[in-house]
Amino acid sequence: MSRFSIDFRPKLFSTLKGYNFATFSKDFMAGIIVGIVAIPLAIAFGIASGVGPTEGLVTAIIAGLLISVFGGSKVQIGGPTGAFIVIIYGIIQQFGLGGLAIATIMAGVMLVLMGIFKLGSVIKFMPYPIIVGFTGGIAITIFSTQMNDLFGMGIEDVPANFIDKWICYFNNIGNIDWWSFAVGILSILIIVYTPKFSKKIPGSLLAIVIMTLLCWVLERFAGVTSIATIGDLYTLPSGLPEWRLPALPEGETIFSTMQQLLPVAFTIAMLGAIESLLSAMVADGVIGDKHNSNTELIGQGIANIVVPFFGGIPATGAIARTMANINNGGKTPVAGVVHTVVLLCVLLLLGGLVGAIPMPCLAGVLIMVSYNMSGWRTIRSMCRQSRSDITVLFTTLLLTVIFDLTIAIEIGLVLAVVLFMRRIMENTSISVLKDELDLHNDGEADDEKITIPEFVEVYEIDGPFFFGVATKFEEMARTRTSAAVRIIRMRKVSFIDATGLHNLEIFVDASVDNGRKIILSGVNENVYRSLERSGLVEKIGKENILDNIHVALNRSFDVV
Numbered sequence: 001m002s003r004f005s006i007d008f009r010p011k012l013f014s015t016l017k018g019y020n021f022a023t024f025s026k027d028f029m030a031g032i033i034v035g036i037v038a039i040p041l042a043i044a045f046g047i048a049s050g051v052g053p054t055e056g057l058v059t060a061i062i063a064g065l066l067i068s069v070f071g072g073s074k075v076q077i078g079g080p081t082g083a084f085i086v087i088i089y090g091i092i093q094q095f096g097l098g099g100l101a102i103a104t105i106m107a108g109v110m111l112v113l114m115g116i117f118k119l120g121s122v123i124k125f126m127p128y129p130i131i132v133g134f135t136g137g138i139a140i141t142i143f144s145t146q147m148n149d150l151f152g153m154g155i156e157d158v159p160a161n162f163i164d165k166w167i168c169y170f171n172n173i174g175n176i177d178w179w180s181f182a183v184g185i186l187s188i189l190i191i192v193y194t195p196k197f198s199k200k201i202p203g204s205l206l207a208i209v210i211m212t213l214l215c216w217v218l219e220r221f222a223g224v225t226s227i228a229t230i231g232d233l234y235t236l237p238s239g240l241p242e243w244r245l246p247a248l249p250e251g252e253t254i255f256s257t258m259q260q261l262l263p264v265a266f267t268i269a270m271l272g273a274i275e276s277l278l279s280a281m282v283a284d285g286v287i288g289d290k291h292n293s294n295t296e297l298i299g300q301g302i303a304n305i306v307v308p309f310f311g312g313i314p315a316t317g318a319i320a321r322t323m324a325n326i327n328n329g330g331k332t333p334v335a336g337v338v339h340t341v342v343l344l345c346v347l348l349l350l351g352g353l354v355g356a357i358p359m360p361c362l363a364g365v366l367i368m369v370s371y372n373m374s375g376w377r378t379i380r381s382m383c384r385q386s387r388s389d390i391t392v393l394f395t396t397l398l399l400t401v402i403f404d405l406t407i408a409i410e411i412g413l414v415l416a417v418v419l420f421m422r423r424i425m426e427n428t429s430i431s432v433l434k435d436e437l438d439l440h441n442d443g444e445a446d447d448e449k450i451t452i453p454e455f456v457e458v459y460e461i462d463g464p465f466f467f468g469v470a471t472k473f474e475e476m477a478r479t480r481t482s483a484a485v486r487i488i489r490m491r492k493v494s495f496i497d498a499t500g501l502h503n504l505e506i507f508v509d510a511s512v513d514n515g516r517k518i519i520l521s522g523v524n525e526n527v528y529r530s531l532e533r534s535g536l537v538e539k540i541g542k543e544n545i546l547d548n549i550h551v552a553l554n555r556s557f558d559v560v
Contacts, residue, residue: 006116007294010070015332023331030330031338034077037202037324038064038339039346041369043230043354044362045080046313048145049088051097052234053354054347055311056080058241061343063315066303068336072295073280075287075330077321077339078303082369083275084268084314086141087405091264093160095257101246101308102257106265108304111272111297120293126274127420129393130412132378136393137400137408139374142366149363152180152226162401177226179218180360187211187364202324204365211361212353230362231355239348241310267406268304268314276300276317283322320372388419421466428463430473434483437549450549456556457483458549462492465527467499473507485556486511489549491522501534508539517559520545521552 038060046056060079067078091100114120144165148155153175159165187207194203218224230236248257280291296317303315325335346354382393396412434457437450452458461473488504496504508518518540523531528545531537537545544559546552 006298007118007120007292008115008298009072009292009295010299010333011072011074011292011295012069012333015074015334019332019334024334026329026331027335028338030325030328031335032342033200033202033328034321034325034330034335035339035342035346036205038077038079038321038343040202040204040208040357040362040365041318041321042080042343043357044365044369045082045085047230047234047359047362048082048085048142048366049080049313050092051088051100051311051313053230054234054236054241055313057343057347058310059307059312059315061340061347062241062310062312063303063307064336064343065340066306067276067299067315067317068333068340069299070295070302071299071317071333072292072297073283073317073322074289074291074332075283075322075325075335076276076280076291076296076317076333077325077336078276078300078317079315079321080313081275081316081318082142082366082373083135083138083271083316085145086138086400087264087267087271088313089145090160090404091261095249095261096247097311098247099249099257099261100313101311102248102254103261103265103268104304104308104312104314105246106258106261107268107272107314108301108306110266110269111301111304113301114269114273115294115297115299115301118294120277120297126270127392127413127416129382129389130396130409130416131274131278132375132382133393133396133412134400134405134408136374136376136379137397138405139370140397140401142370142373146363146366146370149228149359150181150184150367152177152228152360154228179224180227180358183211183215183227183358184360184364184367186214187361188367191364191368200328204368207364208357208361211358212356215358215361216356228359229355230357230359231352233359234355236351236355241312243309244311246308263406263410267409270409271405272300272304272314272316273297275319279317279319279322282319283326286323286326388423392416392419424464424466425469428461428465428469430462430469431460433458433460450553453485453553453556455484455560456487456553457485458487458489460489463494465490465493465496465500465504467497469500473500473503483516484560485517485519487519487521487549487552487556489521489552490524490527491548493524493527496527496530501530501536505534505536505539508536512539517556518544519552519555519559521549522547 042056042060043053046053046059064077064079067076088100091103141162144162147169148158153172155168155172159168190207190210191203194201194206215227248254276296277293280296284290300316307315379393383390392412392415395415396408399408399411433452435452437452437458463469511518520540523545544555546555
């Protein structure tokens with residue numbers, strides 16, 4: 001009996017063996033650059049999620065540190081990401097910050113359990129059209145949340161619902177502040193054109209520096225005071241984050257809250273697992289390494305369990321920051337640790353400067369984030385594929401935009417499964433043969449055709465014998481004329497489920513009651529074991545379960 005073992009081997013500890021100053025210098029420089037890249041993103045994601053800049057920075061620091069220390073990838077950089085914005089905002093609207101903290105802790109526990117039970121290959125079970133669909137939906141939703149700040153409308157209570165949000169925007173179109181809009185557009189242009197003259201300088205950081213200085217100049221020398229800044233809307237960081245227990249929603253117990261939050265916690269866990277493992281897989285392809293997916297899930301889980309106690313939000317591996325780490329020479333998780341130190345310095349020493357960042361500039365940063373994650377090129381190419389994939393993709397996308405991510409993933413998965421089953425059914429055929437059987441290229445014999453005796457009927461099942469096909473088999477069997485011997489040819493049946501076994505048993509019982517004999521041909525080992533467990537081998541008789549159609553036809557003369 002094999003012993004259960006936990007596959008938890010953080011990359012940090014294995015990479016420290018033989019670690020030297022040359023490697024550290026590369027990690028140190030990469031960590032500083034990634035920390036600088038992460039500053040505007042952490043602040044922007046925190047604000048867009050409905051919390052604030054401090055919470056975004058705290059998440060990037062604590063979660064980033066824990067993911068680097070306990071994760072299964074050498075170069076993964078963790079922190080808040082755009083994928084969580086939509087679901088975090090919805091949880092806060094319904095359950096408050098306490099509900100968000102509890103949901104994040106629950107999601108962290110789920111991620112740890114997924115790693116413990118070695119479900120690191122979970123990404124393989126998520127259909128690609130769903131991933132593209134909800135990523136595109138999230139991108140559209142993030143874009144729509146930034147219109148208030150981009151245009152400087154000053155709406156204090158923007159509706160959470162997508163349609164109501166845009167109705168609200170159109171109702172306030174007369175309140176546009178053109179100075180704010182100009183700052184937002186200039187920020188987008190800086191981000192777009194920065195890579196054309198420098199691959200090292202992050203466009204988002206350059207936009208924030210330039211626009212913050214510009215807004216200061218406009219206020220100081222031109223009297224422009226209409227451009228909102230972070231300091232106008234949020235309490236700025238003023239020291240190390242304090243440990244605190246999550247507060248329960250008013251009138252709720254811990255168990256009732258957990259029960260209500262279970263679906264969204266599962267969505268956070270799945271989203272975190274998918275994004276972190278996708279990021280790690282992309283990184284593997286660039287650096288020629290192989291991450292440990294189970295360890296990565298446990299590391300992600302630990303981070304999400306701890307960070308809510310400091311006021312943080314859900315975190316996962318971030319593809320953009322991970323690639324920035326690789327491109328700037330990061331070799332080990334030490335680079336991720338250095339990046340959190342940079343962010344900690346910002347939190348403790350530069351709070352006043354953070355407050356001067358204009359909100360339209362952050363809106364521009366997030367609009368570019370939404371554009372980059374939209375995957376519109378992938379969506380365009382997938383529109384040339386099968387209709388079922390297109391259906392799943394756009395259903396998931398629309399449900400993400402109009403309702404929420406939890407519903408989108410649930411319905412998207414169900415729809416993907418249903419369409420997959422339909423595809424299998426379409427590719428699984430059942431035919432009833434009399435008089436002659438064509439064996440050309442079927443791998444059982446060199447003969448092309450053999451004659452079927454008059455008293456024999458051959459049922460050929462070509463494909464899996466599962467619930468979607470079992471009913472078709474039963475209906476076909478009822479409509480056929482009776483024969484003394486019925487041979488069921490199963491050489492292409494890869495598996496049989498409970499419904500298939502049940503319908504086959506009904507068919508066998510009805511045939512036996514009418515004095516007809518049943519012979520099975522070409523049953524593989526897995527299907528045979530299923531038949532044996534169900535008792536069908538005993539009913540049919542081992543002597544009537546044969547290797548190929550020639551032996552089965554010869555046997556039919558003996559049982560008549």
